[in-house]
Amino acid sequence: MDYRPSVRVMKTKFPQRANLTRNEPAMRKRWDEMKLYGEIQKNRKNADLFVLHDGPPYANGYVHMGTGLNKILKDVVVKYKTMRGFRAPYIPGWDCHGLPIEFKVTRETEGIENLSALEIRKLCLDYAMKFVDIQREQFMSLLCFGDWHKPYLTVHSSYEAAVIETFGKLVEAGAVYRQLKPIHWCMSCRTALAAAELEYQTLPSDSIYVRMEVDGHVKAAFGLPEDTPNVYALIWTTTPWTLPANTGIMVGEKVEYSCIKAKRADGETEYFILATDLVREVMAVGGVGEFEQVKIVTGDKLVRLTYKHPFVERTCKLVPSPYIKLDTGTGLVHTAPGHGSEDFYVGTSQGLELVSPLDDGGCFTDEFEMMKGVNVFDANPKINELLEKEGYMFQHGSMEHEYPCCWRCKEPVIFRATVQWFIKVDHPLPARPENPEGKSLRAQSLIAVQPEFTEWIPEHGRASMMTMLKERPDWCISRQRTWGVPIPALHCKKCGEATLNKELCDRVQQLFAEHGADEWYRRTASEIAPEGFACKCGSTEFEKEPDIFDVWFESGNSWNAVCRERDEIKDQFPVDLYLEGSDQYRGWFQTSLLPAVASTGSAPYKTVLTHGFIVDEDREKLSKTKKDKKEYGKARGKKLTAEEEKLKTLFANAEDCAKNFGADILRIWTTSVDYREDIRLSNEIMERRQQAYRKIRNTIRALLGNLNDFDPKKNRVEYKDMNGVDRWALMRMEEIRAEVTDAYEKYEFYRAFNVLNNFCIVDLSSFYIDVTRDRLYCDGEDWPGRRSAQTAYYEIAKTMVKLFAPILAYTCEEAWQYIPGAPDEAKSVHLADWPVENEKIKENEYIQHFFKGWRKFFEYVRPVIMISLEASRDKKIIASNLEGKVRFTFSKEGMQAYKMEEIVWFLERERNKLSEYIVCSEVLFSEVGSRSNDAPIERITHVSIEKSEYPKCARCWNLRPSVGKDEKYDDLCERCVKVMNELNG
Ligand SMILES: [Zn+2]
Ligand SMILES: [Zn+2]
Ligand SMILES: [Zn+2]
Incomplete structure (x- = not known):
């Protein structure tokens, strides 16, 4: 008789092949249609706020995967915090002014020397906007959520006005001066450069x-x-x-x-x-x-x-x-x-x-x-x-x-004396509650980065920042260019003196807020000067300052322009988190700190998290341009292979990368290693990430494949009534949940990923799914044992998909739709709540004891038996583990020496289930007399395997003593007879 129709096999619409590169864009469309980002914000309307403030990338060129990595890390934080119950809006930003864009436009535009400042600024703006659009699409292709269509841009009028506002405070405090001084000067860009703009x-x-x-x-x-x-x-x-x-x-x-x-x-x-x-x-x-x-x-x-x-x-x-x-x-x-x-x-x-x-x-x-x-x-x-x-x-x-x-x-820069505007770092600031003694900008900044105020991850970031603050010279903030926010100073036509005061700054701030910074170029000096504005010499004839601000002074004011003005994050100052590459100690972390300390007395951030860079096999930074190598650098000994060269080219464009690998693979690659170090890239590494992904996917699929006839509302089994191994699996899941949550909480995503990944491979794939297959496939549909396993599968699938969701943004959303009842609970996994502690498991002492027995069985007993089974298969003693009859002997004293009383207790308690846990015909165990007390586990235990004498069940293939005892179904085991009888009424 053909029993196959009576055996249930895995059945799910969750496909085996991910086809990420095709399905991810389709999912993004679906997310767009359901306005997911807005839904998420609505969902968390009254929740506590968590603000990760985005450091604005430069709106120039395509997004390199190094920048992509930064965005993915930020997105993992935002997705996690959201599920954790916070309102975590993400407002992406772009740095749109500055030399690199002006440089590009100047090179690409013929007859630029005949254009007015306003005309040049328009060209620069168009150029920046083009790249904002391109980069937005690239970041979104990495499945990063955010208010992408309402970003903050440093060219917004409100932003430009906010820059002047902060500057006005510095002017008022007397910390701004103009002087002839040697500064770093780029001869080909013809401008002054700040320390943050140098590469060595x-x-x-x-x-x-x-x-x-x-x-x-x-x-x-x-x-x-x-x-x-x-x-x-x-x-x-x-x-x-x-x-x-x-x-x-x-x-x-x-x-x-x-x-x-x-x-x-x-x-x-x-x-x-x-x-x-x-x-x-x-x-x-x-x-x-x-x-x-x-x-x-x-x-x-x-x-x-x-x-x-x-x-x-x-x-x-x-x-x-x-x-x-x-x-x-x-x-x-x-x-x-x-x-x-x-x-x-x-x-x-x-x-x-x-x-x-x-x-x-x-x-x-x-x-x-x-x-x-x-x-x-x-x-x-x-x-x-x-x-x-x-x-x-x-x-x-x-x-x-x-x-x-x-x-x-x-190009190499030179040191050259010119007249520039500076912010004096040792100038005493006005006294305020955060700085009662009116300490200098340098001194107060050094206080603001102390543990009471700012957390640095990794911790050595604090020392780096302090060293830089201690050593830094005054900040040269003027640039002899056109594309930026102009420095609002007026020069006396009569005596040449430059005048810059709070009154003038206020006036310019108001003009910029209404009309944008272009207004500086539209108006004459007298149209800009406030009423009654005059030079010390008495003259009222002025010329406009030609210089603009260092672009770092602009981006360093984002906390003022964005965190204090955008409604959804208003008044969240200092913000919770800044997360950028470790080169930003010198750059944005510092250029944000100084203006914030000068005008508020405190740092703009509570926590600063940094990551390393993408490096190739030679640990060379991947973002380095070819040019420096050819012209100045030493030729490296090792040549890249064609494949590596291809990969390197691919990584120059984040969107191409997502199209090639799938964003979820990139997200694994980003989160599976300790990002605080530099992150290596090679074909081998990418292949390993793809393999890891396939294993995770298969595990999720195996869980979903056995839930097609499970309705949690009707079929769920109470924890206390579940089979032992199912309870074990849920206990293990609970342990994983706690550890993964702790890892996310500490921003140790690699730990979260690796714990989950191991859980998939070790606990689920090679054990739990294996030992429950027989029950799920062959037991009667509604038998308690089968429902018990399904309950565990259901809980695990749901918990695991949520825990993975901040990383595998697409795959978890896809899987979520196939978990019974899940889509009714939340339309998207990203709208779901983070799994909470399972009290039933935690509080039960008996269960804790049981768990210890399980753990040791798993760690010490099962492996030695599995090794012996494998050896017996090799020796052709048995054809498959199902034929194996296992005799396991151990020395009780030896076990006690290992403090493994729990194992003995466990074996006795689970005596009848051991063949299920090993997936063999029979497990017999007994004690033998004392041997050595401190021998390794292999010496205090002994395993022998022989072929089971029992016949094989034609339906479930287990070798059981009960096979052949039934008259009607004489080739079936007792269990299968029962199933067939039920099926046939
Ligand atoms: Zn240059
Ligand atoms: Zn004058
Ligand atoms: Zn059977």
Whole structure:
């Protein structure tokens, strides 16, 4: 007889193949139609607020998967917090102003020089909006939820006004000033750059030691007659082009300097002055074999003495400096106050002349006639040549060092003195409750990042931030460009003085709020100036400030523009979370902190979470452009394979990535590793993620496949009435729920994912689903045992799908629709509540004991039996585990030594069920006399397998003693006979 129709098999519409790349876009459409984001917000209308404030990506170019990773992590937080019961609106933003866009537009537009500022700004705006649209689609393809069609943009009038509002407060506090100062300057972008806009690259450079002819007083200080010829101070530099601006040499007052005497190849005697500690090293570099010490003096004896510039008509000074280090160079430091920040501070305080003979393009002006029009980098070899010719070159070599480059054009930048606007970080702020003593911006910021106010994850972020805050110079906020928020200052036509005050800021804030920042360019200065506005000199004739704000000052004000103005998150200040890459300590975390502290006294965030970057197998950052490698970088030893190259190209575009792998795979890849470290990318890694996904999907499918005839309202079995293994499974699920929740709560998504993933593989796939199959397939449809297993499957499916939902946004939504009754409870899994603690399990002491027995059975007994079964199959003793008769013996004392009384208790209690848990014919167990007490588990237990003598049931294939006992169904076991009788009335 064919019993197959009477055996139930897995049946579900949840497909085995995910087809993510086709189904995810369809799901997004469905979500759009049901207005899911709005539904979620409505659903949580009265709930506590949790605000993750989005750091605005730059609206330029396609979204690299590195940025995609950031958005996915944010989305996992938002989805989790939402399910957890919070109202967690997500308002994405874009940084739309700034140099990179203006740079692009300038390059792509012909005749740009004939356009007005307003025309250029319009082109830039169009460009930014185009990329906002593109990037929005790309982020959405990663299944990130948010108010995508109502984002915040730094070009919104309200945003621009908010920037001026904060700035006005800084002006009022007296923390804004304008000064000639050396700043980082990009010659190709022709603008000042802030620290956050620099990228460091290893570049080759000159390394030259230069002779500087000293005056008679210096000679005298070393006991030499004042007319001694050939006495030189030795200086070292890697930037020969800064030598025309040399006006001094820094000396450590307590440093010992030697004058040494050496003989030149032509027989002439020379004297060199340098730090005593560096004599040996520098002479070796210069190839000077023999020399003798003339005298040692401390630096204080040399200050204010003079030397002659090697090729410019100039007498220069030796000046004291606290910055002398004796690890490189000569201990006598070449000083060009126009081209270095220490040089500037020391130089200005010591009265050195500030020379900066360069134009905006980095070419020499007529201040250095000899090389007028020559770019600084082209000037390097020319200056070296000049030094050689004149006999001032002591040694010329080369080296590689970390050199600052422009974030936009990747070209090396220079240090150059220009007039700029600054925020003074050491200026005392007005006293307020958050800052009662009126501490300076730097001091108060250092307080705001302390544990009482801000949590940093990982914790070492705090130290990074503090170091940067302690070391940072004043913030240069002006940029000589057009595409941004203009600095609202007016310059007097008569005396040239710049005027900037709170009154003017208020006026401009109001203008921008009404008409946007373009208004600055539409109006004349007098149309902007408030009533009765006048310069100190009395003049009322003004010109508008041409500079705009550093774009980082704009994005650093998002807390003011968005968190305090957008209705849905209004007054949530400080916000709960900032989540960005670890490069933002220098960038957005800091540029947000300073304006917030200046105008509110506190940090804009309660928690700051950072992640690493996507790196390839060589741990090289994937976002690096090819150009820097080719032109400046060292060629790397390893070549990428074609596949890796393809992957790397693919990762340059998040949407392509989603189309290629499916967003859920990317979401697994993002969350399955510790994102605090750099995240590696290779084909192998992506393949492993795909495999993991398939296993998870199969597990979910196996659960759903056995629920097609289960109605939780009618068929659910009470926990106390469930079969032991089903109760075990629910206990395990409860344990997993608690751990996964804890992991999400701590933002340790990799832990959440890995715990769930292991649960699927170890507990469910290779055990629980395996041992319950017989009951589900072969028991009578409505038998308690079958309903018991289904109850567990149902609970597990529902809990697991919810726990996975923040990560597997699509797959869990898909699965949710097939869980009986689930769609009635919530239309979308993302509208469902987070699973709560299962009190029934937690409170029952007996169950806890039972669970311990289970756990140890699982950990120690089952594996040794499974290994023996496998060996017996290999030896052809049995054809399948179902034929196996297992004899398991153990030493009770040995077990006790393992504190495994629970196992013994468990075995006895579950005696009749053991064959079910092993999926074999029969399990016999017995104690044997004591053996060793502390032997490994394999030695205190023994397993032997033989083939069962029982016949095989034709319906369920189990080998059971009852097979053949029934007259009507003589090839069935007792259970199957019962099922057949029921079926046939
Ligand atoms: Zn540049
Ligand atoms: Zn004036
Ligand atoms: Zn049977």
